[in-house]
Amino acid sequence: MEVTDVRIKRIENKNRLKAVATVTFDECFVVHELRLIEGKNGLFVAMPSKKNPRGEFRDVCHPITRELRQVIEEAIIEAYHQEEEIVE
Numbered sequence: 001m002e003v004t005d006v007r008i009k010r011i012e013n014k015n016r017l018k019a020v021a022t023v024t025f026d027e028c029f030v031v032h033e034l035r036l037i038e039g040k041n042g043l044f045v046a047m048p049s050k051k052n053p054r055g056e057f058r059d060v061c062h063p064i065t066r067e068l069r070q071v072i073e074e075a076i077i078e079a080y081h082q083e084e085e086i087v088e
Contacts, residue, residue, distance in 0.1 A: 001025050001026060001068060001071075002025065002026055003023055003024070003025060003071060003072065003075040004024050004025065004026060004027045005022075005023070005024035005027075006021055006022070006023050006024075006075050006076055006078075006079040007021065007022040007079075008020075008021050008036075008076070008079045008080050008083045009021075010080075010083060016037050016038045016039070017035055017036070017037055017038075018036045018037065018038055018043065018080065019035075019036040019076075019080050019083075020033060020034070020035055020036070021034040021035075021036060021045070021076045021079070021080075022034070023072060023075065023076065031048065031061060032048065033048040034046070034047060034048060034072070034076060036076055036077070036080055043077050043080070044073065045069075045072060045073045045076050045077075047059040047060070047061060047062040048060040048061060
């Protein structure tokens with residue numbers, strides 16, 4: 001599975017949320033609302049989630065393998081940094 005497009009919407013505030021991303025796979029499947037968050041150890045990607053009746057958040061979708069998660073995360077972080085260069 002290949003990431004064929006990443007679109008970044010930067011979030012300009014003082015929060016940990018830095019951007020929201022949309023990722024397209026193999027030019028035929030898209031996932032919206034991935035969140036790029038500044039954590040204690042740097043940037044990481046949170047999968048789309050929804051609140052259940054108990055008030056807990058559960059991922060709507062997520063990669064099964066560590067390798068695919070890494071591919072997604074690297075693609076989003078790279079797109080974020082490229083967007084950062086354009087803004088500056």
